[in-house]
Amino acid sequence: MPESTPVTVLAGGVGGAKLAEGFARVGDDLTVVVNTADDAQVYGLSISPDLDTVMYTLAGIANPDTGWGIAGDTVAVLDQLRRLGQDTWFTLGDADLATHVFRSDRLRRGVPLSMVTADLAAALGVRARLVPMTDDPVATLVDTPAGRFGFQEYFVARRHADTVTALTFDGVADSRPAPGVLEAVRDADVVAIAPSNPFVSVGPILAVPGVRDALATSGAWRVAVSPVIAGAALKGPAAQMLADLGHEVSALAVARLYAGLIDAMCIDERDRDLAPAIADLGLQVIVTNTVMGDGPDRERFARELLTGRDR
Amino acid sequence: MPESTPVTVLAGGVGGAKLAEGFARVGDDLTVVVNTADDAQVYGLSISPDLDTVMYTLAGIANPDTGWGIAGDTVAVLDQLRRLGQDTWFTLGDADLATHVFRSDRLRRGVPLSMVTADLAAALGVRARLVPMTDDPVATLVDTPAGRFGFQEYFVARRHADTVTALTFDGVADSRPAPGVLEAVRDADVVAIAPSNPFVSVGPILAVPGVRDALATSGAWRVAVSPVIAGAALKGPAAQMLADLGHEVSALAVARLYAGLIDAMCIDERDRDLAPAIADLGLQVIVTNTVMGDGPDRERFARELLTGRDR
Numbered sequence: 001m002p003e004s005t006p007v008t009v010l011a012g013g014v015g016g017a018k019l020a021e022g023f024a025r026v027g028d029d030l031t032v033v034v035n036t037a038d039d040a041q042v043y044g045l046s047i048s049p050d051l052d053t054v055m056y057t058l059a060g061i062a063n064p065d066t067g068w069g070i071a072g073d074t075v076a077v078l079d080q081l082r083r084l085g086q087d088t089w090f091t092l093g094d095a096d097l098a099t100h101v102f103r104s105d106r107l108r109r110g111v112p113l114s115m116v117t118a119d120l121a122a123a124l125g126v127r128a129r130l131v132p133m134t135d136d137p138v139a140t141l142v143d144t145p146a147g148r149f150g151f152q153e154y155f156v157a158r159r160h161a162d163t164v165t166a167l168t169f170d171g172v173a174d175s176r177p178a179p180g181v182l183e184a185v186r187d188a189d190v191v192a193i194a195p196s197n198p199f200v201s202v203g204p205i206l207a208v209p210g211v212r213d214a215l216a217t218s219g220a221w222r223v224a225v226s227p228v229i230a231g232a233a234l235k236g237p238a239a240q241m242l243a244d245l246g247h248e249v250s251a252l253a254v255a256r257l258y259a260g261l262i263d264a265m266c267i268d269e270r271d272r273d274l275a276p277a278i279a280d281l282g283l284q285v286i287v288t289n290t291v292m293g294d295g296p297d298r299e300r301f302a303r304e305l306l307t308g309r310d311r
Numbered sequence: 312m313p314e315s316t317p318v319t320v321l322a323g324g325v326g327g328a329k330l331a332e333g334f335a336r337v338g339d340d341l342t343v344v345v346n347t348a349d350d351a352q353v354y355g356l357s358i359s360p361d362l363d364t365v366m367y368t369l370a371g372i373a374n375p376d377t378g379w380g381i382a383g384d385t386v387a388v389l390d391q392l393r394r395l396g397q398d399t400w401f402t403l404g405d406a407d408l409a410t411h412v413f414r415s416d417r418l419r420r421g422v423p424l425s426m427v428t429a430d431l432a433a434a435l436g437v438r439a440r441l442v443p444m445t446d447d448p449v450a451t452l453v454d455t456p457a458g459r460f461g462f463q464e465y466f467v468a469r470r471h472a473d474t475v476t477a478l479t480f481d482g483v484a485d486s487r488p489a490p491g492v493l494e495a496v497r498d499a500d501v502v503a504i505a506p507s508n509p510f511v512s513v514g515p516i517l518a519v520p521g522v523r524d525a526l527a528t529s530g531a532w533r534v535a536v537s538p539v540i541a542g543a544a545l546k547g548p549a550a551q552m553l554a555d556l557g558h559e560v561s562a563l564a565v566a567r568l569y570a571g572l573i574d575a576m577c578i579d580e581r582d583r584d585l586a587p588a589i590a591d592l593g594l595q596v597i598v599t600n601t602v603m604g605d606g607p608d609r610e611r612f613a614r615e616l617l618t619g620r621d622r
Contacts, residue, residue, distance in 0.1 A: 084434045098387075105356075
């Protein structure tokens, strides 16, 4: 692949960040469209967990142990908030908090999230274009037998332990794609759907009016990477959500969710026996080690995906 | 003085904090009414410098070197804000920043500043009643030959180096005293005006509608402590402001500013020769060492003031 091949990644948090880093190490024309339906107000600050995870990863400052937050970060603000009687259910490191202070201030002054994100990414030396799916507020609401929760409450405070009965992306019907999103999906040579949660990470991106159509009609070679490996998710509640929402917990089920939008499905070697069924959906199947380790391993994976395209 | 003698202090920042701590060590019925006209939005956070200086001092966590901020505080958030390209002209420590995050969040949700302040003070173990002069927004604007500046810009960014030609307390005419302020001034046995800047610290408190009248007609013994000693201010621009605004730079000039509102004026030993002229204003004069050092020395000073009352 030439270094200037335009690649667009549709990304949630950690899985999206790893794949984005892989492509960033291969080429220099990368756009990452990131889910913002997990965004929330925490302690009065505007946090964008997926954007920040991708941004910190591409900036080379992500905490390698957690996948989110900044490496070596301290928690002096959080400790003091706790002393002030604040329920500190959501961990924010000090350097990470600077991102939220910076973002909150500008959003309140009317700067669109896409511009704030571009400024943050530039300041941190990120060369890829990092774009929120929309500048409009969208909020994932999770219905469970215990009631309806905002995503961060479901995910962090309740440790995604509830059965999910339905998902709502509040505000998405009225949202518009952020500047550059539709072009990035339409005009790229490669569009990769990251191994992020199909329901709550990729789902909201595709639900922004215009994005699904842009992907369905894109001239790009479109590949999705399964976040499910051998019946489990590497991270987060994807497997549980598949089960809760009536799907089989497998890469095949993920392929079915994306059928009509992609040309190829990338699955892990451990799921090799699913390849024929996925091929029966009319999809090219790429089988490889989909577990991305450090930077060079992420690059290895991105190159293998691209080899699939050239096949 | 019985421990339960009700004392009210009208306070700005560092000088007010020292006097308040002195009284807090003497008795247990202390109300501190604090200037909020220095309050500002910094990095999108609501800061109340004078309230925080008094609060941290009464909580025993103030930075003894600066008089403001929290002892031993770190600056990880500020360092990262700088990396993000933010002009970090206003230093905020990490633990200090927690106060501002806590306050900003609640103010935005409509909680009055007086309630937020009470919650913060209680969480930090402050037993005195700490009350902002008003819950309404008031902003000191400083006119100088270089233009008009917000107070923090004049004070911090421009290091109070400009000649002050006029002061405006924007919003004060429409402000109401915070709950308890008028009662604290009217009903105390002792009201002490701290050795704070008469123009920009005590001035705004007295400009809140009702406060000046409450002080003028209070049944309390009312004493003011001169922030000017031997023609200079211990801290800040009080001396320069006296000169800029056409006053003599002396404790006598301060006494003249407060005449009609106080019964007694406390001046430093070095200004002993001003005592007759101050007495000619109809004021009792207390002459002592007005430079307050550590906690026990602040208590010493508070006791000396009260001895003046009992004389």
